[in-house]
Amino acid sequence: MKTKAHSRHGCPPTDKTGKEIINQKNKQKVHGVSQSEESIKLQSHLGETDASKEQDNNKGFSSKKMDTVKHHKSRSTGDKEPISRKNPKHFTDVHGLPCIERIVTSVEDTPEPISTDIIGTIPNWIHGNFLRNGPGKFEIGNHRFNHWFDGMALLHQFKISDGQVTYKSRFLSSDSYQSNKDQNRIVMSEFGTVTMPDPCKNIFQRFLSRFELPKPTDNANVSFVTYKGDFYVSTETNIMHKVDPETLEATQKVDWSKFIAVNGATAHPHTEPDGTAYNMGNSYSTKGAYYNIIRVPPTKEAEEETLEGTTVLCSIPAEDKTKPSYYHSFAMSENYVVFIEQPIKMDLLKIVTGKLTRKSISNCFSWNPKLNTVLHLIHKHTGKVSPIQYLAKPISTFHQINAYEEHGFLIIDLCASDDGQAIANYNIQNLRKSGEALDEVYNTLCRVFPRRFVLPLRIEPGTPYNQNLIDLPNCTATAVRTGKNKVFCTHEDLHGEDLHMYGGLEFPQINYGKYNMHPYRYFYGCGFRHLVGDTLLKMDLQGKEMKVWEDPGLYPSEPVFVPCPNATEEDDGVILSVVITPIKDKSTFLLVLDAKTFEELGRAVVPVNIPYGFHGTFSSTA
Numbered sequence: 077m078k079t080k081a082h083s084r085h086g087c088p089p090t091d092k093t094g095k096e097i098i099n100q101k102n103k104q105k106v107h108g109v110s111q112s113e114e115s116i117k118l119q120s121h122l123g124e125t126d127a128s129k130e131q132d133n134n135k136g137f138s139s140k141k142m143d144t145v146k147h148h149k150s151r152s153t154g155d156k157e158p159i160s161r162k163n164p165k166h167f168t169d170v171h172g173l174p175c176i177e178r179i180v181t182s183v184e185d186t187p188e189p190i191s192t193d194i195i196g197t198i199p200n201w202i203h204g205n206f207l208r209n210g211p212g213k214f215e216i217g218n219h220r221f222n223h224w225f226d227g228m229a230l231l232h233q234f235k236i237s238d239g240q241v242t243y244k245s246r247f248l249s250s251d252s253y254q255s256n257k258d259q260n261r262i263v264m265s266e267f268g269t270v271t272m273p274d275p276c277k278n279i280f281q282r283f284l285s286r287f288e289l290p291k292p293t294d295n296a297n298v299s300f301v302t303y304k305g306d307f308y309v310s311t312e313t314n315i316m317h318k319v320d321p322e323t324l325e326a327t328q329k330v331d332w333s334k335f336i337a338v339n340g341a342t343a344h345p346h347t348e349p350d351g352t353a354y355n356m357g358n359s360y361s362t363k364g365a366y367y368n369i370i371r372v373p374p375t376k377e378a379e380e381e382t383l384e385g386t387t388v389l390c391s392i393p394a395e396d397k398t399k400p401s402y403y404h405s406f407a408m409s410e411n412y413v414v415f416i417e418q419p420i421k422m423d424l425l426k427i428v429t430g431k432l433t434r435k436s437i438s439n440c441f442s443w444n445p446k447l448n449t450v451l452h453l454i455h456k457h458t459g460k461v462s463p464i465q466y467l468a469k470p471i472s473t474f475h476q477i478n479a480y481e482e483h484g485f486l487i488i489d490l491c492a493s494d495d496g497q498a499i500a501n502y503n504i505q506n507l508r509k510s511g512e513a514l515d516e517v518y519n520t521l522c523r524v525f526p527r528r529f530v531l532p533l534r535i536e537p538g539t540p541y542n543q544n545l546i547d548l549p550n551c552t553a554t555a556v557r558t559g560k561n562k563v564f565c566t567h568e569d570l571h572g573e574d575l576h577m578y579g580g581l582e583f584p585q586i587n588y589g590k591y592n593m594h595p596y597r598y599f600y601g602c603g604f605r606h607l608v609g610d611t612l613l614k615m616d617l618q619g620k621e622m623k624v625w626e627d628p629g630l631y632p633s634e635p636v637f638v639p640c641p642n643a644t645e646e647d648d649g650v651i652l653s654v655v656i657t658p659i660k661d662k663s664t665f666l667l668v669l670d671a672k673t674f675e676e677l678g679r680a681v682v683p684v685n686i687p688y689g690f691h692g693t694f695s696s697t698a
């Protein structure tokens with residue numbers, strides 16, 4: 077394994093600050109980057125294989141070689157033509173990606189804890205459960221799920237104490253899982269999979285079943301979240317499950333719509349230091365679709381409570397009543413919720429007729445690059461929506477990094493790309509491809525990079541038009557008033573050219589407990605030289621330098637930061653990540669990195685296979 081330090085390069089030199097002087101000095105470290113073409117050489121990350129099975133697995137590339145990666149410039153705002161699925165745009169030109177089918181393959185759960193082999197040192201101060209969520213079963217009987225997001229939720233627990241680690245996992249006993257298991261076929265429609273009519277019904281019943289509305293799944297396979305101090309597993313429908321973090325057993329099914337008028341909520345709520353949680357969810361009525369800001373109280377008044385006391389802070393009507401934007405998360409600063417209305421649209425009419433037309437929800441998503449992105453500010457304490465619309469070119473964003481207010485501006489950092497069609501391409505068949513077919517899938521996905529938008533909070537009658545309103549030092553983001561209540565924003569890249577070598581960054585994480593909603597310096601994420609993360613990255617906003625952890629053939633999950641006791645600096649702590657590989661059976665390990673140096677402290681090797689997962693959290697029991 078290697079940890080590399082990279083410095084920002086390819087940045088426009090200026091002569092104003094010491095930061096740029098450092099950049100100039102570090103330009104010597106550029107690895108053959110041609111800035112004009114954004115074309116780079118990327119050393120093959122194909123690991124050595126030692127069995128014929130592995131050779132089969134990696135069919136499609138003849139030998140270890142230098143892969144060529146070309147990152148084209150993103151499309152301009154004025155691009156008018158929606159992309160045809162029959163002739164997709166190619167964003168990169170990568171060849172020789174290793175097949176990762178084995179890390180998107182069904183596994184059995186491990187409900188009884190098993191010990192792990194420790195290599196190196198797991199710090200003694202870490203006490204708690206590292207909880208992770210993700211899909212674990214992709215076939216039921218003879219039926220197969222279509223989309224990566226559809227796999228049955230498998231909950232993982234790495235229990236860390238006194239330098240030792242045990243592991244266990246358990247399939248979420250959701251209604252979806254139980255029904256599928258009982259009938260040995262896919263009974264509940266998922267995001268990318270439409271159920272077939274029950275073969276036991278007569279032909280008339282089967283015909284009528286096509287007119288039923290799709291039932292929301294309770295296969296909560298996206299994240300672990302906390303409300304009022306309790307752990308829940310969440311997807312994006314109205315159903316969550318409360319889960320005991322010790323046993324991983326689901327203890328209660330909780331329906332958002334029993335408490336407030338919403339049809340779902342994201343799997344990425346934000347929590348304030350006192351425990352108050354905010355989330356967003358859609359509601360649908362005869363008047364159209366609304367985006368709702370949700371607030372959940374910080375504490376329970378009775379032990380059996382779940383979402384009692386939850387309120388809708390405000391409702392924002394969708395611009396297109398029948399085609400609201402899809403959002404996976406949102407940002408939160410001290411005083412505001414930031415809702416990003418991106419031009420990924422959900423066609424509600426297609427969704428409600430999906431059973432009849434055999435279209436899954438993922439088939440009802442579309443990317444409309446003719447539309448701008450709109451950032452809405454909602455005041456958390458009054459519920460008032462800012463009359464100012466902050467516009468930006470069409471972007472697609474799944475995960476925000478952080479947001480805070482400073483000197484009259486709201487700074488929002490997020491992971492974004494210039495194309496919004498990736499979600500449809502993450503079907504299981506694509507993930508399991510090999511050779512040129514796999515390369516083709518990767519190359520038609522737009523890379524995701526960390527970006528900063530800066531929103532001026534005070535737009536008054538005398539605020540000038542047609543000039544950049546941002547006067548923060550060293551900030552290259554712009555915000556220009558273009559109308560009475562309109563400000564057009566352009567972003568600042570939060571990275572140097574070197575991040576292109578690692579395929580961009582997703583699954584961002586920060587020292588959330590102390591720095592969410594506050595000025596901060598570091599964020600962490602996965603590099604994406606493949607369809608899943610294949611490196612861990614530490615980004616330093618001062619100088620935009622980065623550190624990298626990588627090991628050929630290994631695929632690390634989202635890095636979760638855990639602060640050490642009595643931490644004084646932002647990066648005093650460790651990074652936890654679950655690392656898996658398609659090239660060696662049962663070679664999963666929990667990786668522990670020193671968050672400051674990004675050097676490996678230790679790993680806990682667990683003899684199981686785990687599919688690549690989505691999100692996790694650390695629950696301290698110290």
Ligand SMILES: [Fe+2]
Binds near residue numbers: 474475690691
């Ligand atoms: Fe997510």
